[in-house]
Amino acid sequence: MKIGDQVSFKLEGKDFTGFIDKAYQNSFMVTFKSDDTDITDKYHDRVVINNKKLKLIKAAPETESDNDDAETTDDK
DSSP states (O other): OOTTOEEEEEETTEEEEEEEEEEOSSEEEEEEOOSOHHHHHHHTTEEEEEGGGOEEEEOOOOOHHHHHTTOOOOOO
């Protein structure tokens, strides 16, 4: 998983989906939206979740810099 991926997770017994904002050693900071005011007040739409508790929904698109390493040209 990487920054920008859409993931699902459980928080206080409820299912949520969000996007990875930052990667840590064994966890990710995820931004999410909730209609529950208690959840919003407690977490402010962000939470750090262990990577084992996240499920990937949709991978972020590859960026131009990610593909530069794979491209090679022959000057023959």
